[in-house]
Amino acid sequence: MLGLTDLGEFCAAVPALLGYMPTERVVVLGYRQGQDRHHVTVALSHDPHVKTEKVAMDTAEILHRQGIAEVQMLVVAAERAPQLLALGERLESALFDLRIRTTIQLHAWNLETGAIWTDLETGHGGTVPDPLSSAAAARAVLQGRTIQASRDEIQSWFTHSTPAPDLATRRWDKPETDPQSPEFGARVLGELAGHVNANTLAPLELAGRTGALATASVAGREGLIGLAVINPAAAGRILTEIATHLFDWERAEVLTAAIVCWWAAGQGTVVNIAISAALAAFAERQYPPSAFLITLEAAYRHGMPPENIATSIIAAAETARRVYDVELTLA
Secondary structure: OOOOOOHHHHHHHHHHHHOEOOOOEEEEEEEEOOOOOOOEEEEEOOOOOOOHHHHHHHHHHHHHHOOEEEEEEEEEOOOOHHHHHHHHHHHHHHHHHOOOEEEEEEEEOOOOOOOEEEEOOOOOEEEOOOHHHOHHHHHHHHOOOOOEOOHHHHHHOOOOOOOOOOHHHOOOOOHHHOOOOHHHHHHHHHHHHHHHHHOOOOOHHHHHHHHHHHHHOHHHHHHHHHHHHOOHHHHHHHHHHHHOOOOHHHHHHHHHHHHHHHHHOOOHHHHHHHHHHHHHHHHHOOOOOOHHHHHHHHHHHOOOOHHHHHHHHHHHHHHHHHHHOOOOOOO
16 A cells, blocks of 8 residues: 555645646545555546446446455545545445455545545545655656646647658668668667656757657657657657657657557556547548557556556567667666
């Protein structure tokens, strides 16, 4: 478990575990038998077009498939408190039917410092300490992650920005300027690896070459995924920022690589938003989504845990070594 003896500390830890400050959400932390750290984090919102019963049962089934034995639940809601409290209650019942215990069930209007929380089982309550000073927040900083103000702030990471330089002038007769050549891929991946190691954003010119590499071949996209071996959160952040400068197919393929990186970093909320952005990018060009993106979306909807994607990342790094002679390692 989280090892939190104070329920207020549990509330304060949730933003760091999610990666953003939740509002109008039912937050669920799931644990496997005998594990002392949470295995999966789920944040549910109220959708008037979907029955509460269905949301609860689908979520319980996902947690059950992942071998979750115990959950801790926090309803963060003010405006939609009645609907979300009802969802939490129905979810607890659905989990119980699958022999998954709910050990903590709290409600808070928000998670700002000093906000009041209430234990839904006992009626006891207290106040939320500063989420930014929690032990979970400190661990997030050490791991290179940040706590965003809201889910909308994460959504803004995927907004189109200044277009990358058009590579229509690329010289196909020179290996260093041909996106399908090993020399081109080696240079792009080498530069990106340097930025991932330093956790710095790539320049605009490199964004254009990254888009070209991602669409030149499957190996190009695999090489981008391999960057997660160095630092998955940094690789996800850098590729996401690069994608803001790209359009259509190039944007979609770079975002697909970013999805794997964010997934490996355990950032489920970002993965969800990135999948939607990648699907929209394919639609811009009226292309069907790639088979790999469809597979990722299906795996995400079925709750595949982050550790299960490690094999794909290792294989992608091996592709970078074999095809481009680039070793993607921590500097």
